[in-house]
Amino acid sequence: MQCSVIVFDVFGTLLTIEKRRSPYKRLLHALAKQGRRPQANDVSMVMSHCKSFAELAKFWGYEISIDLVKSLEADLAEELDSICLYDDTRETLLKLKSQGFKLALCSNLAMPYGNAVFNQLPSFDAYAMSYAVGATKPDPKIYQHLLNELHCDAKEMLFIGDTPKADVVGPTAFGMCARLIERKKGQTLRQAMSGCVDI
Template sequence: MAISVVVFDAFGTLVQIGERRSPYRKLMQWMRANGRRPQTSDAGRIMSQPGGLADVANLFDLSPPVDLLAAWEAELHAELATVKLFPDSLPTIARLRNAGYRIGLCSNLAAPYGTPVKALLPSLDAYAWSYEAGAVKPEPGIYRYLLDRLGCAASDVLFIGDTPAADLDGPLTFGMSARLIDRKAGQTLDKVLDDM
């Protein structure tokens, strides 16, 4: 079947953070310093629940000092204020829409990051946020969630992102087509989509 839907990852693909403050990393460092051993599943647990920083601390049964939590919240809001689109994101989406493709977004992220991304990309055909799907890429649950929102088959989708396991291997295993973009090397969306 021919591709009729193009799905993008968010950060590193369509959007970027202008000024990183890494409040979630600071929370995790505090948790480690206060006796919680990091687990490989920690990032997935954080990104598959709908809350913010305080909810993450509660998820791990820890209570940071109120002043520290407030400082991390301030850093989070400052970081979110710097979220912006790559210059080619909107023109590429417009070109694909004009060619008849539907557009989706599928992203692993902590819940607070979804709001600025959706504000920058308000009218896509479907959004699959890890914190709403309850699963993170490359887990099949998030791709199933995406397809349910799009109402299409996996074979209808071309997935584009910047992380091999989440945006290439996961979608391919699930039956989608997939391509990687390397923004750090200066690659643009036009280059990734040049044969469509």
């Protein structure tokens, strides 16, 4: 079946954060200092629930100071302000659209990053954001959300992302085609899609 839908991961694929402050990691470190043991699903929890820093701490049974909340919020704001497109993102998306492809986003990210993503990438046919779906890649639920939104078959989808497990192994197991993009090695979207899509 020929590819008719291109699904993109967001950060490390279409967008980058130039000033990383990692506020959620800071929150987890602060809770660890209070005696909380890190859990394997901590990152998934952050990215699949719509909770503030204070609400997350409370969910895990801890309280954090107002000063820490303000500091975390400042770090978050700085990260959000530094989000920008990779040089080839806009041109590539316009070319794909002109060729009739449907475009979708599928990303693991905490809720505050959602608006920044929508502002930068407003014209997609479907969105599967982990905090909205309530599941993170590679959980099949997040990929199924896209199928439900687009009313298509998994075999019609090509997934492009920078994380092997979430963006290649997960989509492939679900029945999609998938390609890894390695931005740190200078790879472009066109190069990542080579052999699957000609643009």
